[in-house]
Amino acid sequence: MMAPEALNLGFELHVLAEGADVSAARSVPDAPVGDYKDLATLREFARGKDVVTFDHEHVPNEHLTTLINEGVNVQPRPEALIHAQDKLIMRQAIQELGLPNPAWAKVESVAELIAFGDHIGWPIVLKTPRGGYDGKGVRILDSAEQATEASDWFAHGALLAEDKVDFSRELSALVARTPSGEVKAWPVVHTIQVDGVCDEVIAPAQHIDPTVAQAAAQAAIKIATEFSVTGVMAAELFETPGVGDGFVINELAMRPHNTGHWTMNGSITSQFEQHLRAVLDLPLGDTAALGVTVMKNYLGGANQDLFSAFQAALAAAPEVKVHAYGKSVRPGRKIGHVNVVANNGQTVDELRQRADLVAGLIRDGVAEKA
Secondary structure, three states, X not given: OOHHHHHHHOOOOEOOEOOOOOOOOOOOOEOOEOOOOOHHHHHHHHOOXXXXXXXXXXXXXHHHHHHHHOOOOEOOOHHHHHHHHOHHHXXXXXXXXXXXXXXXXXXXXXXXXXXXXXXXXXXXXXXXXXXXXXXXXXXXXXXXXXXXXXXXXXXXXXEEEEEOOOOOEEEEEEEEEOOOOOEEEOOOEEEEEXXXXXXXXXXXXXXXXXXXXXXXXXXXXXXXHHOOOOEEEEEEEEEOOOOOOOEEEEEEXXXXXXXXXXXXXXXXXXXXXXXXXXXXXXXXXXXXXXXXXXXXXXXXXXXXXXXXHHHHHHHHOOOOEEEEOOOOOOEOOEEEEEEEEOOOOOOHHHHHHHHHHHHHHHHHOOOOOO
16 A cells, blocks of 8 residues: 555655565565565665665564664664554553553563452453454453463463553544654544454544544654654554543554555545655655545455455445455455545445445445445
8 A cells, every 4th residue: 555655756665575475565566575584584675775664563673673783774763663562661651651541560470460450440451562463462351260261371471451441432543753853643533443453444533522632642742752753653542531631542553554544535645655754754744634534444254256346336336445455355354445535515424334335345245234
């Protein structure tokens, strides 16, 4: 999704791909296959590049530090990226910034886990500090008995325990920052999760207290500034009306993010163009919304031949923009999304119905909702 934006700006994009058949490798002329965990591979890939950036947070920090010491321009830098790689480090840093955290603790045994749950009250959330995403590495514990059953989770070290926040909905605050310090934020959006996976985004978030929206955006800006983040960063939030600041910070992602896909059609500047501008230290683009936008993911389902559904899907709602990722279809795998922007006074419910219709036709060959 960054490739068309790079082409529009005249930038030459290179991708270190995990396999020759991945969609990113088919999107750019130069996409060598290699292991991002291998330092020699990273050195070879980085040679002659103006900047090296990421589409996930799992590149080893020690390798990035080595590349920087050898003169490679790495953005974001490892001292910022660590806050998206390690949830324990992130929680401590958010606390030191004085921003709203849920109650949390580093726990190294079942006894410490039970003590935390007894102290703040059950249920609680148990997370692996590294590697978790889309609901993976997360477990809800309702009692000390269930905490005991999670003893195997401690096999690889300390874990993060958190209060299970009583929230009204999930939000996302997306920002971008350049190395020279310019920061811009998009409107705060409402995200809808299904089974731990982002299913839908409504941008901007509707019926949100303006004070809370402004505070959430400012919190994301503060994080990006204080952590010296470069490129796009998403702060995933829980809205807590009438409690504290009206939100708490859930997790961070330092890259273009699923909750920002709406910007491809619903903002003056998409998150993908902005990420390129940011890591190259160019002036950032306007982040204003073009209208209320609904983004709907479609996951792998019954329909294996997605293109066969395009005739019906595109005819059913010509105003809906389809973004297919070129991935093989597997149940539950994110394989694309659709965006629809209000242009004739449509309600949010009408936009959601149109997005659901197209996503359902592509995924299953039939409409998602009657």
